[in-house]
Amino acid sequence: MRTLSLITKNPICRILLIIIIILPLILIEITVFRLSHTQIVPRIQVVHGKKEQININNNNKYLARVHQPLSSSILRGIIIFYPHNQEIAFLPELLWLYRSWIEMMKTEPSLWRTDLVIYTEIFTLNLQQLGCIYNRLRTNKSESPQCRVFYYQRVRLRDIQNINNTDNQLYQQIDINRSILLKTHLKTYKYVDSINIVAECYPSFAMYDYILRTDIDVFLTPYFGHFVPYNDILLVGRGGYATKFNTGRFRRIARDMNWLYGNITNIGSTWYGSPRVAQRIANFSLEAxxxxxxxxxxxxxxxxxxxxxxxxxxxxxxxxxxxxxxxxNHLILAENMKLGLAHTLLDQFTTNTDPYDFEKNKPLHLHCWHTYKQFSKFLFKRGKYNDIHPRKFINDTSASGFAMRMALESRLMSSTDLKEQLMNAKNSSIL
Structure with a gap:
């Protein structure tokens, strides 16, 4: 007891004692969080009218791990394709993504920078009013977060004969032979550009440590401000398309293509990881x-x-x-690509009303699936939520409540308001 009394009276000893007590607790918390996100979660899926429990991954090789590097400056880019000719339909989605991006930065470490990177053919007035800058690369790690717009020539509108004569294509590397194939065979497939931007526009996002390749109808949660993929794995979200029939068909098709197949299915459209790895996947995806x-x-x-x-x-x-x-599936076997199945982190439902889910699973990203349950992007665009004030959800800790608040606030805010919030976002971020 006398020794303890002497230690506690000495200021230096007191500091060392506090460190000895607190440091193990921090390490335990990090370990517990990591373990909670590295378990294989069985999926419930309807196959031929029957519910069956399937395990997408039969081993522990593809665990989704995230972490928060301490005292590190990190650059991230949110990569989206914006069809300017359908702006009436997609502007509401862009606005709620923009609003959630700002909200996320409130919990992001002060040394991190996350840009919103938009690829489109026309730098529309709406994009300009949001404060987006045009065809300007990030040049350093201290520059404030920006909404960056880069010119992108859509596949279906390409004039193959004059493809190299466009001055705007500063950061788009077009493979002419593949462009001919894409325009010939995928001209009417409306989602080809959303993945082709990752294949062709690498110079515009190569400087980021991590990119999030995502659709527009999504929300970034505050937890996205905390975590990045651990040990350079690529995190993928969850899809909802897998059946026994198409999984078996993929195995056969992979053999026909002389590709490998790792039996990973229900892979979502969201990727979070290295820019180079994402581009590699995009190139192979287009070929497939x-x-x-x-x-x-x-x-x-x-x-x-x-x-x-x-x-x-x-x-x-x-x-x-x-x-x-x-x-x-081919790249994880042929090139030993590191993959994490982030089925509790990415592409999470906006209809989840569980008030404890955010705290339990710490989702990074919410995605609007095709539904009419709250939050529904369809009902939002039809004005069905116009009479609801966002303050109703200020204390709602569910995914549904968060999505409702972000979307409703984005509807009530002007472009100038959103622009000003972006300018002030990092000033209020938590260290």
Whole structure:
């Protein structure tokens, strides 16, 4: 007791004692969090009208791990394709993504920088009013977060003969031979550009440590401000297209293509990881999409004349997901690519009303699935939530409540308001 009394009276000893007590607790917390995100979560899926529990991954090789590097400056880019000719439909989604991006930065370490990187053909007035800058690369790690717009020439509008004569293509590396194939076979597939930007626009996002390749109809949660992939793995979200039929078909197609197949399915459209790895996947995905479109779909299917008749077993509308699945399965075996199945972190439902889910699973990213449950992007765009004030959800800790608040606030705020919040975002971030 006398020794303890002497230690506590000495200031230096007191500091050392505090460090000895607190440091193990911090390490335990980090370990517990990491373990909670490295378990394989069984999925419930409807196959041929029956519910069956399937394990997407039969071993522990593809665990999703994230961490928060201490005292590190990190650059991240949120990569999206914005179809300017459908701005009426997609502007609301961009605005709520923009609002959630700002909200996320409130919990982001002060040395981190996360840019919103948009690829489109026209630098529209709406993008200008949001304070976005045009065709300007990030040049250092201290520059404030920016909304960056880069010119991107869409596949279906390309004039192959004059493809090199466009002055705006400063950061787009177009493979002319593949462009001919894409325009010939995927001209009418409306999602091809959302993955082609990752394949062709690498010079505009190569400087980032991590990119999030995502659709527009998403929300970044405050937890995205905390965590990056651990040990350079690529995190992928979850899809909802897998059945026994198409999984078996993918195995056969991979053999026909002389590719490997690692039996990983239901891979979502969201990727979070290294820019170089993402570009590699995008290139292979496009190759697979071309092969599938030419060899595995009939003309009526490509022309969408069958609608959803063959869903979920085989559907041309999710060609991008099919191509990505083949690419990722091949690369994890052929090139030992590190993969993490982030099924509790990415592409999470905006309809989840569990008030404890955020705290338990710490989702990084919410995605609007096709639903009419709250939060529904369809009902939002139809004005069904216009009479609801966002303050109703200020204390709602569920994913649904967070999505509702971000979307409703984005609707009420002007572009100038959002721009000003972006300018002040890092000033209020937590160290």
């Amino acid at each position: 999409m071309l092969y599938l479109s030419i060899n595995e779909f009939t003309q009526p299917e490509r022309e969408r004349k069958l609608g959803i008749l063959l869903w979920p077993d085989w559907h041309y509308g999710v060609l991008l997901l099919y191509g990505s699945e083949l690419a990722i």
